[in-house]
Amino acid sequence: DVMPNSRAPQVVFDYLAGEIFQNFDERTRRLLLKTAFVPEMTSAMAERFTGDSGAGEILATLHRGHHFVYLKAGGTDSIYQYHPLLREFLRARAAESLSPSEYRALRRTSVHVLEADGEVEEAAALLREDTDFHALKHLALEHAPDMLAHGRAETLETWLDEIPDEILDTDPWCFHWKAACRFASAPRESRLLYERVFKGFEDEGASQGSGQLLACAGAMDAIIHELDDLSLLDPWIERATVLLTKASPGTGADSGAVARAAVSLFVALVFRQPQNPDMKKWAERAFGCVGELSDTNARLSAQLLMAITLNYTGQFGRVRELIDVMRRTCQSPDVTPLALTVLKDVESMYFMLTADHEQCLQAVFDGVDIGQASGVNLWRYHLLSNGAAAALGAGDLVSAEELLEKMHAHREGARRLDRCSYHYYRSWLAMLRRDVVEAHQEQKTALRLAIESGCPFYEVLCRLALAEIFHELADERRTISNLRRARRLARGIDNRLMEYMAFSTYAHIALAHGRTRSGLNALRYAFGLGRDHGFTHFMWWQPRVMAELCVHALESGIEVDYVRNLIRSRELMPDVSPVTVDEWPWPIRIRSFGEFQVFKQGQPLGTGAKPQQKPVELLKALVAFGAMDVKERDLAAELWPRIDADYAHRSLTTTLHRLRKILAHDRAIGLKHGRLSLDPSCCWLDVHALECVLNEIDETLGYTRPRPPETLVTHLADGLFEIYRGPFMASEGDQPRYASARERFRNKFLRAASELARYWEEKQRWDQVARLYARGLEVDALAEGFYRRLMLCYRQLGRHAEAVDVYDNCRRALATERDAAPSPETTAIYQSVVEALGEDSDTQHYG
Known part of the structure; x- marks a missing residue:
């Protein structure tokens, strides 16, 4: 049956109820009066109220007779309710028919039965009606842990607020639970209450070791959640250290209180005293204690705070493990909204610091949604700051700006350290935009707030950022000053x-x-x-x-x-493309000097397979045309010269799609405004690398430059020969699209090699000269000038026989490749070497 919503006129119902009540037998009337103060009851509860084993059957009879008794649930757990007007009548009749002492006893019995059956809030309602604040205090203290564990802090706080202070003052535990109730919504008020609690327990002596430890833990947690002035942690750290050092069996401190305090002390040290010499000891104790917390929310709160500190110290493996454990715990319906929000903050911070942009933003928005739905928005600002940091780290400056704007919109409720992070991230954004002046202004504000908040970690962050900023501003004095201060702060951490x-x-x-x-x-x-x-x-x-x-x-x-x-x-890439850095992990490497080769993630890509021939031909043509801003129509005309322009363009589009698929990199080849380019951020091209090396050689060995060190010249020579491994597109024959570029690059190579050789000639390091020309001939066997210089070099070294061998190699190469003979100048050097070789023989003969 469902209780009707309609209410009969009071006067009519009073009359009917009176007539009905008087017609019941004494046993039924006694049952009705003794259960008048219970909003609902089971048969077992009715039996306890009356001592009548047939009470359940009486209720069932009243229900079947439609005597304003309603059944909420059937079966073994049948719950009965009186119509509200019948209950009012019965309460009034009890007050009239019972003596004052009997009436009070009935209400007290009702309270005890309700409490015994888990109807604690109904029991409290009766006590509040009776203004029995002493009993209400005992009820609150008895059930406070369970109520907080099940997210009923607001109800508990309402009861405690109604109890006069003179009654609360008799037991520090009253203010302990009041402080715990205020923790999520008002951490400052919670901290002040914990100070009162600690003083109360301190006055009671050593037997209240658990109370003092929990007061320390609560105060430290409140200060950290307040994120305003972390210097307030200092006296609490000292108190907790003393108490935990003494905590042992017989001190009145249970293992749960010790565990709570140990975790809170460790977290407080990380935030406020990271250089504390006992940090490692307290960290180990904290991690060892967490499992001893039996209360789900207390354990979860401790794990969350530890995860935050582990994030700050870069222990991401342990954070990941804790997140997995906490996610399983949070499947319980008893977990508080604050704990769920802080878990999302931990997740977002973890994903931000491990460079997982997308997962970080998901955790941020989930956490904000939980806060909005529950009204617990204490961590909203910090969540948004984690999202902004992730966006900045990913280079997503648009999303970063949006999140910073949301932070600004909620600035009224922001804590001091939250405001510090806002200006820090504003400075970071400005620096990424190369606006160093704005970055400086924002970072100055962030540093001031970090100092005021008393958090060494954030002060170090701000000073390191300022060092970078002053470096960009060419202010070496303040750069060094901030580096030194950061080092001084970080020493011992x-x-x-x-x-x-x-x-x-x-x-x-x-x-x-x-x-x-x-x-x-x-x-x-x-x-x-x-x-x-x-x-x-x-x-x-x-x-x-x-x-x-x-x-x-x-x-x-x-x-x-x-x-x-x-x-x-x-996906890092410096402003100057690192084309000459051998170990740089280019997604794609293309070699065109000597054999044409393409490497994808370091592995050679087969370019000879028939299905790939046209896409590879397109890539070769793109490289031959300069690889940057090459017009589509020029490539189409070059590769499909015998068909009309529209069809050639369609063929180019199809082939480009196939080429991109082969390279398997979205950015490898860009198309903009009808022009194709290899993306220099992901494609290494030996042509570009050669140009860089040639420029460096020219800058190093120019006539107006001082002579560079030998190690640098050796390094430049190695770089030149590493890149130039033979003629441009050597396997492509004399195709016009490659021939002119081939000759151009060859001339640049010969000129650069000659410049390097001249450096060693001026130093009369003929062994180095010979080595360089010999390397040159390995990649260009038709460079007749190199043969001449190498012969002269060997003649200078007295190695005439080797010089003759060089001439023979020159003669064979020219005859084979060009059907030509060495020039008169080359032959003249050869004749001089032969004469010198003859003189050597005569000297040996007559010697």
């Missing part, structure tokens, strides 16, 4: 992620200032940390800077495998 960021920053600045040795040492340490801990991101990530550091690392052989993986995963 066991934080590998911070070290990775700090040493990377120092390496960049030192190398830019020409301090190569210290810069490379810092880079070696930073990238060693990156390899060991799998770091691929940090806050203030500057792709341009990291790409430059990767170039230095590869050129110096520093952590090559790690660096190559970092470049791939973060």
Whole structure:
């Protein structure tokens, strides 16, 4: 049956109820009066109220007789309810017919039965009606842990707020639970209450060790959730340290309180005193204690705070494990909205710091939605800041701007450290846009807020960012000042992620200032940390800077495998294309000097298969035409000269699609405004690399330049011969589209090799000269000038027989390839060598 919503006129119902009530037998009337204060009951509850084993049958009879008794559920768990007007009548009749002491006893019995059957809120309602605040206090204290565990903090707080302070003051636990109720919505008020709680327990002596530990834990957690002035943690850290050091059997501290305090102390140390010499000891104790927390929300809260600290210190493997555990825990319906929101904050921070942009944003929006639905928005700002950081790290400046605007819209409720992060990310955005002046203004504000909040970690972040900014502004004094302050703050802090960021920053600045040795040492340490801990991101990530550091690392052989993986995963590319850096992991490499070769992710791509011939021919033509901004119509006309222009264009479009599919890289070949280009950010082309080396040789060996060191010239020569491995498109014969480019590149190569040889000739290092010309002839056997210079070099070294061999090689090569003989100039040098060889023989004969 369903209870009707209509209510009969009061006067009529009073009359009917009176007539009905009087017609019941004494046993039924006694049942009705004794259950008057219970909104609903089972048969078992009715039996306990009355002591009548037949109470359930009486209720069933009243229900069947339609005597304003309604059945909510059938079966063994039948629940009966009185019509509201009948209940009002019965309450009034009880007050009239019972003595005051009997009436009070009936209500007290009702409270006890309701509490025993789990109807705690109904029991509290009776006590509140009676203004029995002492009993209400005991009821609240008895059921507070369970109510908080099931997300009923607001109800508990309402009860405690109604109890006068003079009654609450008799037991510090009252204010402990009041502080716990305020924690999610008002952490500042919660902290102030915990101070009162700690003083109350302290006055009660050593027997209240659990209370003092929980007060310490609650206060520290509230300060961290408040994120306003972390210096407030200092006295609590001291108190918790003393209490936990003494905590042992017999001190009155249970294992749950010890575990809570140990976790909170560890988290407080990470935020406020990361350089504490006992940090490692407390970390181990905290991790060992978490499992001892039996309460789901308490355990989850501890795990969440630990996960946040592990994120800050770069221990991502442990964070991932905790996230998986906490996700399973959060499937329970008893988990509070605050815990669910903080879990999303932990997830978003983890994904941000591990460079997973998309998953971070998903966690951010999920967390914001949970907060909006529940009204618990304490972590909304921090969630949005994680999203902004992820977008900045991914180079998605549009999304970053949108998220920063949302943060600005909610600035009224922002905590001080949240505001610090807002200005920090604003500065980061400006720096990525190359607006150094705005970056400086925003970062100054962020630093001020970091100092005011008392968080060393954030101050280090801000000072490292300012060092980068002042470096860009060419202010060396303030660059060094901020680096030194960051180093002083970070000294003693066991934080590998911070070290990775700090040493990377120092390496960049030192190398830019020409301090190569210290810069490379810092880079070696930073990238060693990156390899060991799998770091691929940090806050203030500057792709341009990291790409430059990767170039230095590869050129110096520093952590090559790690660096190559970092470049791939973060798609790094410096402003100046690293075409001369051998170890740079280009997705696609194209060689056109000597044999035409294409490499995809380091593996050779077969170019001879018949289905691939036309796409490969298109790629060859694109390279021959310069590889950049090549007109579609020129390529179409070159590859399909005998068909009309429209059909040729359609054929080009189809072939381009096939070529992109073969290369398997979306950006490899771009098409814009009717022009095709190889993307220099993902395609390495030996033609471009040769131009870079030629320019460097020209700049190094120009006549107005001072003589460079021998090591640099040797390096340039190695680079030249590594790139130029033979004639351009050597296997393509004399096709017109390749011939002119082939001759142009050959002449550039011969000129550059001659410049390098001249350097060694001026130093009279004839062994180096000979080696260089010999390498030149390996890639161009028709360079007659190289044969002449090599013969002269051997003559200078007295190696006349080898000089003769060089002439013989020259004669054979020219005869075979060109059906020609050596020039008179070459022959004249040969004759002089032969004469010198004869003189050598005479000397040996008469010697």
